[in-house]
Structure formats: C-alpha cells, structure tokens
Amino acid sequence: MLEKVNSPADLKALSVADLQVLADDIRAVLIKKVNETGGHMGPNLGFLEATIALHTVFDSPRDKIVFDVSHQCYTHKILTGRKEYFLDPAKYEDISGFTNPHESEHDFFQVGHTSTGASLAYGLAKARDLKGEKYNVIAVVGDGSLTGGEALEALDNAAVLDSNMIVVVNDNGMSIAENHGGLYGNLKTLRDTDGKAQNNFFKTLGFDYVFVKDGNDLPALLAAFKSVKDSMRPVIVHLVTEKGHGLKQAVENKESFHWIMPHTLDAAQPAEMPANYTSDTVDYLLEKVKTDDKLIAVTAGTPGATGFSPDFRAKMGKHYLDVGICEPHAVAAISGMAKNGAHPVWCVLSSFIQRTYDQLSQDLALNSNPATILVFWGGISSMDATHMGSFDIPLISNIPNLVYLAPTTKAEYLKMLDWSIEQNEHPVVIRVPFASYEAGEPDTTDYSVLNKYQTVEAGDTVALIGAGDFFGLARQVKALLKKDGIDATLINPKFLTGLDAELLENLKKNHRLVATLENGVLDGGFGEKIARFYGTDAMKTLCFGANKEFTDRVPMDELMKRFHLTPEQIAADIKAAL
C-alpha cells in the first residue's frame, strides 16, 4: 500500500481498511529503518496511526501540522514525499530525524527541543487570523512535553485565541522516562474516566476537549479529527496512544526504546560500555550519598542521557529527583535546595541548559547559592543543529558569580565535583569532558582559590591554553611544535569564568604568542577574554574554537577542518603568526 502513497492527497481515496494496511506497511518500514540507523523508535510507532489519520482528514500543507520536538514525525515524513529515505538504505542517513523546512513544505519549523510546538503553532494561527485566512493549525504535543513552561504558556494563550487551533495531546503515559508532576494525575483521571472527569486541566484553561480512548485505532482517530476540523474554537484532542505500539520489545521497554542505538533489535545483549564520565558520575554519586545525607541528584526529564538508570534511581531513593522536562524550574529549585542546606547536583545536557539563562542569572547566581550543575555533551559534535553543545561557554561564563570549571581528566573532574558539593560559597557548573576520556594524575588542587590556572609543562615562546577536553588537543599541538624546535608552554586553565592575571602577566617574560583552545563557539567564549587581556601588549593571541554557526549533522572531521582545529592546522597557524 505504501507504494501507492506519495503525498497526503493519495490518502483521501483510501478506505479505512487500506489505511490500516498502509499503517502495517509503514510500521514494518520504520522498525527496519530505525533498527538500522538508530533513532526515536517508541514515539514514532506510537503516533503512526494518528499521523495517517491527520493527513487523511486535514489538507497539509494548507492545513499546518506542527510536531512538538518532532520525536514522532517519521510517518509524517514518509507520507509527505520522503518515503525513499526510509525505504532505501543508501539514503537512510540523508534525512534529518526532526522536522525541517529545508526538506519539505510540509515541515514548518526545524525543532528538537521539547515544549515549543504549541507556541510555534500559535504564531502560525495568529498570523493566519491577522491576514484573514482560513485553515486549520494543528499542534502535536506529547504528554511528556507538557511539563515544559513554554508549552504551558502556549496552552494558556492558545485557549483564548478565539479561532481555530487544534492541539493534539499524544498521551502515552510516558516522558522519555516516567512522567513527573501533578498534571499527570489529571491525565490519568481523564484516561480512567474516558475523558469525562469534571475536573479537566484543559477545560480549566478554556479549551474544548475531545477524548480518544484508543489513539492507535484508525477509525476512532479519523472520527475525532473530522469532528474538530475547521472548529473555530481552540480544542484539545486527547489521544491515549501506546508508546512503541506494534513492537513487543518497545512496548515492554518503553524507556530504553524511546531512542535506540543502531541494531538494538539484533543484539542478543547490549555491548558492555567502557568506563566513561557518565559512569564515573553515577559511581561517585552512589558512593557519596553513603556519607552525605544532604546530597540529591536531579534531572529534568533526561535521566538516561546522564546515566541515571532505573537501577541508579532506585538506589538513590529520596536522594534522586526528576522534575520532568522543565529546566527553568530545575535551576530555581536547586537554588532553593542549596539555600536550605541540601547538596543538589543537577545533570543536564549542554543543549538544554540553554533554556535556563535567566534562572542561572537571577535565581541562582545573583543569590550565590552553592548548587552544582554538571553539563554533559558540551562541545562540537556531528549532532543535529537542534542538539548542538557549542554554546554553553558563552551562555554560562559571562554571568557574574558562577564558577564554571573545565576538567581535563577523571581525577580532576571528581576532585572538582567533590569540592563543589562540599563548599558553601559559589554556584558551580562543571563542564564534563565530551571529546576525550582520561584517568589523569591525582588532583590535589584547592578549587576555592578561584581562577588559578595550572602550568602543566613550562616552555617558552608559545603558550597553549587548552580548556577542558581540548587540553589533549593542546598537548598534540605541543608535540607538533616541538618538531619545529618550539618548546611550548602547556596550560590547563581549569576555570572558564575568570582570568589568572598573574600567570598571564608572567607569560609575557618569555612568550610571544598565547593560543587558546576551547571546545565550543569562539564568539563570547573563553579565548576572547585572553585576547582582550593582552590587547595593549606585544603578546600575540590566537583563539581556536568553533565558528558561530548552526551545523546540522556534519561529520566531526569535516567540522574540525572547517574550524581549523586539527593539530596540524593549529600548529601551522601558530607558526605563521610568530
């Protein structure tokens, strides 16, 4: 049946039986493709029938469907002219895992962060009304995304739009992991009462409300969408779907099948992971909590990404907290916890700490409460543009009062982490290395002496300041320069939030050039502060890091070359500048 369908228009002529065959076809394709390439298995299987029904009832792209976070957009892509990327293994990697307007007129936004879809859709609807146009605007939002403040703000506004706005709530009873928050009690009550409970979160905001008990049942979905099409009142269509529907392993292991590595279905046993910063963190916290009853490990809805497995959560007990996907609240909450004597450690991905600038500044830094934040996945990567980790240094390091640390080895990392938990003066952020893993020498640094850089190897002429996980790169550059007779000084700055003026002054005595290396965007970052410091001196400065640009699934080697970040390029640039 999939052979016959090349666009949403082809769906209109199909019978419900044909659509069901189509769903089976697509399900087989998705399971095969996602198992080959990795990707969001559970959410896509769960929203498969609903997507077919949406494209059957509505008229995309005139009617505009906005997928929140777009973890669930694969079927949409298949139905809107992009099925070849799911059928042809040679083209598997040529398509984004998220909606992308560059791919299709049926995609309106490039998204990958949660809780934005209703807000973006609201904007489309508002412009439509301003222009006096008539069509449907549909936001598809998962229940897991509803804890995000941006989604709640959008619902509050959408409810009073006084025109067409359809919000499809894809309720599979799960976030990435289990759901947390009071709203989920209401969703459960609504599920348990077939949507008939008097007390209805969506109705309190003013929405009309339609309940679909089986959100994987095509006839029910078709009927529900037809009933709200062209509605001139904001309406919620609450679908109860099954995450991973139609794939036994995914249904039985909803959390681990939310996003899978390639060939997960093939492997008898998942390969044992070597030790890494994630496992080091988990091991440290489990050990620490034995003697620190004020410790509390916090996640904002992404426990798996930072190693907080179900086993870890169980062992931590009341010393573990998942606030749901709501990073702003997470920051304010850990500030409050630290103020009241607890030792919170919030683990978050670089890309998602972007959601908390104001909370970092106002709720945390201004109040100087001694909470700890661990930033994972910070640095240049080949990931999707929506998940880049290149911006956290400018984001965090220019806020007063925060201490942003950049360890280069496991030993340093754990020393910094332990210091941060034990001290009572500063909000501390630690950038967990991303590009490298090294055990390192025992670290006896007293981190309460702020902004003290470490000269690891003293030399002359050129000083290489390698921040965090680019320290190893600096070491490689030093080796290359050595071949040309330059005995470069190697410096580990450790602190991203301040300058070691004494050390930098001393470098002037027998150095002519200072090169900085940081794993992130140069603009607003660490190196520029060094360049400013030496502004009126004879000292030359060269800053190495990423360009200020969004990069989308560009291979790492290509990125490193583009940014002049191979050891050879860096050494050549330094020699040319001397």
Add this chain to the structure above:
Amino acid sequence: MLEKVNSPADLKALSVADLQVLADDIRAVLIKKVNETGGHMGPNLGFLEATIALHTVFDSPRDKIVFDVSHQCYTHKILTGRKEYFLDPAKYEDISGFTNPHESEHDFFQVGHTSTGASLAYGLAKARDLKGEKYNVIAVVGDGSLTGGEALEALDNAAVLDSNMIVVVNDNGMSIAENHGGLYGNLKTLRDTDGKAQNNFFKTLGFDYVFVKDGNDLPALLAAFKSVKDSMRPVIVHLVTEKGHGLKQAVENKESFHWIMPHTLDAAQPAEMPANYTSDTVDYLLEKVKTDDKLIAVTAGTPGATGFSPDFRAKMGKHYLDVGICEPHAVAAISGMAKNGAHPVWCVLSSFIQRTYDQLSQDLALNSNPATILVFWGGISSMDATHMGSFDIPLISNIPNLVYLAPTTKAEYLKMLDWSIEQNEHPVVIRVPFASYEAGEPDTTDYSVLNKYQTVEAGDTVALIGAGDFFGLARQVKALLKKDGIDATLINPKFLTGLDAELLENLKKNHRLVATLENGVLDGGFGEKIARFYGTDAMKTLCFGANKEFTDRVPMDELMKRFHLTPEQIAADIKAAL
C-alpha cells in the same frame, strides 16, 4: 500600633482589632513613603492585610515565606525589623524594593523577575524534607505571575511534593496591565463561585484548595492561614485582593499605580514627557500600521514600560497582542507569526529578554524567521540588581543567524526598524538606545548588507568604535584626544553580531590602537571580538564597558568611574597605552 511592632513575634499577642489598627498605620506609612520615593504602590497596598495575617499565623523565619517577584513585600519588611526605612525619610533610599537576604534573615532570595517564587520555595521545601525537618514553606504568587512558564512548572511539581507546601495566590485580577490567558477565565469562575466551581485549575494539578473571598479582610485571612498551617499536603490559598486597596487613586487607576514615579499623588497633572525612543516607537508603529496590515506589536505583560499605553492598544486593535508575562512563548510565537507572513515587533526590556535564550536560538534563529525584537533599557544603570540591562549583548550577539543592531540616533533607529519589518531574511533585534537621545542625520544605509560599519569621521592613530548609545561617549573621547593632538577616527559599528573585516583591516594602515565602547558587560560582548580579530597584529586594542558583576542601586556616576567609563578616564587609558 506600629510603634509596638518590631518583629513578627510582636503580632502574636495582638487582637484582631489591634491588627486592624496596625494595618491602617502601615497603610498610611506606605502611601506616604511610596509617594515620596516612587515604587510598587498597588501590589503592596493590596497584600498588606495578607502579610500581617501571614506573620501572625506563621513563625518566620522558621516558617519560610517566599515572595514571588516581591512587588508586594513592603509590609513584610516593615514587620520584620525594617520599619525605620519606611518611617524615616533619611533612610528611605537605604532599602531595596525587593526581598534581599542581605537585609534580613526573613528574606530568602533576592528576586525581581516574576514567576520564580513557587520554584524557589519548592527548593526550600525539598531540602527541608531531605533533612527531615518540619516547618511551613509558603510561596506568595500574584495572579499576573501565573502565566510565566517557570511558575507553572513549579506548581506542577509542588502539587506532588507529598509534604507541606502552601502557595498563596494573590489574585487581584490584574497583571501589571490587564491579564491575558485562559487561566484567568478559571480564576474568574472561581471568584464568581466562591471557589466552588467543579473545574478548578489548581485541583487538576492535585492541590488542596482554600478560597478567601475577601483577601483584604483580616479575620478571613487569619482563619484561612490557620486552616492550612502545618498541612502535610500541597495547598493553594486563593485570595481575592484589591490592588491598591485603601487608596482611591490606586484602586481607580490600577495599571498606572502598579509602580509609580515619586510624587505622583502630589502632581495635579503628570509632567509632559519630552520625545524619547519609547514615544518614537509608538508613533512609528501607529503610522506603519496604516499601510502594513501584517504588522503586529507584541508585549509580554509589560506594555507600559515600552510605551504601549491603553490608548495605543486601542488604536492598534487586532495589531496589538499581549501574551501575558511569558517571554519564552512570546519569542516562539513571533517566530511562528513571521513564518506565516505577519510582521511581529516584540518590545521587551533587556533584563527580561534573558528569559528567552533558548527560544531566541532554537525557535527563532535556527529557523531564520524574520521577526523583529526591540530591546529597551539595555545598558548600565543604577537600577536594582534584578533589573540590570548589561547582559543582553553577550546573550544575543553570540547566537548564529540573529542580526543585532545598535542604532545611535532616532533617524538610524527608525531606519533599522523599518528595514527589519520590510525584510524577509533575518530575525532582527534592535537595541533601543538607553543612555542618550539624539535625532540624528537622515539615514540611507542599506541594512541588508550585514556587518558594515560606518566611519563617521576619518582620522589616524586611534580608532574609536562606539557601539549604540556609547557612540556619543566615543565622540566626547575624540574631543578630548583632539586637545592632545590626536585626530582619532570615529566609527559607528551599527552591527553587534559581526565584524566588518574590511574596515578593520584598513585601520591597520594608519592606526596604532582601536578602542571599543559598549554599554554593557565586557565579558562575551562586542569589544572582545575586535580584540580577537587583531590578536596577531601590531594593533593595540582596548575594550571599554561594564565589569562582570551584579550591581545593586549604585549611582550611575559611581558606576561609570568604577568601570573606567568617563571620557577623561577613557582618554587617559588610551594615551597611556599608545
């Protein structure tokens, strides 16, 4: 009665009649003091009785009261040992308008942005439970703050805390201006039904719920707070209060009496304001909308601060939108509007755009939708630390795809604004000048040619790059240097988001030093990019701007001296470096 009260403990012995006399005393003091100094008149008068009742029933600081945004904390300050600052005119200016732990152990956080209180209080409660302690944690949140995502995230979490957490919702039916959003429909329903409506927003999240019909009635307040004291379930106490209670003018003019200028009650007529960038903006938008039916002026709950008066709103009609206090949604919504062909112009204060980093990056910049954002009050100021405008350049200018413009005159500003609205390529942010006002020469610049700086006066030896409203400062420095025989070049960069490499290269021919001047924090800002550019050249660079620090009500002249920003200091630094 106020003479007898020096701490919350003194309230416990008072009769209700005595407390009522105390309320009258405090009301007279507040009206006199706030009229003298300016400040938040309406919110404080409205929450006066509730504050007395809170401190009578609860035992602060053991019980912990967190005031959201703390627009309503004056009575709290009077009751917790700080009445002299409200009674003695000589000490009026020695106290913050917001809660501040440096002032009192009864204040737990320094706050001034909305929607954070419940989240911070949740953190206190969570730490209390972790430590096995027993006391009450009370968050006081206004209805206007409930549209903010951080507040909604916090309520969602607080509702499932499974221990004591009391959220006092101070519902005066107003935000700073009128309320917007579906939630307010539910609050109205609850008011209309004496809290008995079946469909109850707070109950949907899982809160217990107590309704107080007259939130300015002491006996009712005392009874309500007593009924929830030591509750081991999260509970909402929904108070219906009157903003400005007890002051006729404030009750009748709730919006203009939210925050007043000094001597508002004395003046027969408000003084006519001279033309300024706010009035220019309003005039421009009212004229533009006559020919641009896609224009839409947007605010996120702060219309008055950017000149969107009731008269303006009425004239704009459907071309005006207040989304309520929810800046993240505002950014995503204008991105959606721009995507769908509207011309949104969002006006926001520098301090509050901090709430939107991720939305600027993901929802707007990554999608390159041509929305316009006008940033007001950006720059160094003597304001409270919670309202500083020094951080927007690092925040905004290091995000890819955004164009951040810094006009120096009215003519430039309106040319940039008009270009931004007419173009379809870029998300554009304009930093409305804050420190200066100048009409300027007619501007014929084509801003679609990005990152083109303007050499206003060509000279040699020293080049002064004065960004935005520090261009005037650069001109003053040039005059001083002239006295020493230095004919400095004067440059208006216009763009904060990119370098004019050609112009900067050309400066090398006959200049030895480039000085940058920007009205904001240096770290991560504009000047450091210039310093990096010249890193390997003989060109010296000096960056002038603010230090990376939170400053709290420090007089401007003191700040300018501290940051080496007087014309004389700058000229001296330049001469010393040459």
